Amino acid sequence: MRDEAEHKADSEAVEIGARRCRDAEGVTPAAELVEYLARRLVEKPEEVRVDEDEEDGDLVLRLRVAPDDLGRVIGRGGRIARALRTLVRASGAQEDRRVLLEIVE
Numbered sequence: 001m002r003d004e005a006e007h008k009a010d011s012e013a014v015e016i017g018a019r020r021c022r023d024a025e026g027v028t029p030a031a032e033l034v035e036y037l038a039r040r041l042v043e044k045p046e047e048v049r050v051d052e053d054e055e056d057g058d059l060v061l062r063l064r065v066a067p068d069d070l071g072r073v074i075g076r077g078g079r080i081a082r083a084l085r086t087l088v089r090a091s092g093a094q095e096d097r098r099v100l101l102e103i104v105e
Contacts, residue, residue, distance in 0.1 A: 028052060030091040030099045031061050037084060042069035058098040061088060065103075073103055 031050045039045035047066040052059060063084075065073050074081045085101045092099030 028059065028099075029094075030059065030088050033091055034061055034063055034084060034088060034101060037087070038063055038065060038073055041072050041080065042066065043072070044069055058100055059092065060100045060102060062102045062104050067105070070103070070105060 027050075031052050035048060035050045038048045038050070042048060042065050044066040047064075047069070049064040051062045051064070053062065054060070063073065072080075073084075075083075081101075081103055088099050088101045
């Protein structure tokens, strides 16, 4: 027979595991990371938006910024975009899932 302490410990572990995948608002850590970084790169942080979609088992993040800030997010020669995609891919590896980043005009 399990006592209440063991049951409580098991339910806390489940909650912690769920939080690792999505926070209370239903946003993944990868989306939070992209939004955080994009807001620091652009001149109009209030217009940064990250949408999440599931496609063929992959998580696709779509980053939207103001038209004037698009170049800041892409960077010279696409270097910033490449770096953002690398970070997103690494954050997905933590959850053993593929995460893709699309920068939408």
